[in-house]
Amino acid sequence: MTIPAPPLLSIHPMSRHDSYDTIGAILNIHAMVYGFLIEAIEDVPESRMTEQPGTVVNHPAWTLSHLNAYAGTLLSMLDDPSVPTADAEMERYGYGTTPVADRAAYATKRELLDGFIERNARLAAVVGEKHADYFPRPAPEKFHPHSPTIGHIAITLLVTHPPHHLGQLKQWRRAAGIAEKA
Numbered sequence: 001m002t003i004p005a006p007p008l009l010s011i012h013p014m015s016r017h018d019s020y021d022t023i024g025a026i027l028n029i030h031a032m033v034y035g036f037l038i039e040a041i042e043d044v045p046e047s048r049m050t051e052q053p054g055t056v057v058n059h060p061a062w063t064l065s066h067l068n069a070y071a072g073t074l075l076s077m078l079d080d081p082s083v084p085t086a087d088a089e090m091e092r093y094g095y096g097t098t099p100v101a102d103r104a105a106y107a108t109k110r111e112l113l114d115g116f117i118e119r120n121a122r123l124a125a126v127v128g129e130k131h132a133d134y135f136p137r138p139a140p141e142k143f144h145p146h147s148p149t150i151g152h153i154a155i156t157l158l159v160t161h162p163p164h165h166l167g168q169l170k171q172w173r174r175a176a177g178i179a180e181k182a
Helices: 022-042 060-077 086-093 109-134 150-176
Strands: none
Touching (some): 022 150
């Protein structure tokens, strides 16, 4: 299965002359890592998406579900109506949930990847449009004191959270015996 280049990569092109465009830089980093996440999963067979080799439990199906849930949460904080299921997704795939090896507990690989691509494209568009108004706003109380504003949460979820899970996926691939691409 070949996944097309992520649509996010073309949203905020940067040059040396645009170095002042902080949100563009944030969205470019997010797009780059997003592409790496897709590459780390695109050659994983459907039948192995919930495999938990050894002690590595964060398998690709849970990881995509988890990242999609957090993207939905951020979209909700930005008052975007595209994810009416954000709270339910967080209950199932948010912080503290446990990945399970049951393949039936997750959407298909195609559905997960399509959802990941669509949700992250939507997230980039909404962040690009609404960041100036929403980032300074107070974060929901449950995120304090580490994230006092929506901007703190957004930068965490756009720039630091996905690479953390990319690293886990790389570990999962090694434990599962799936060779890295040349």
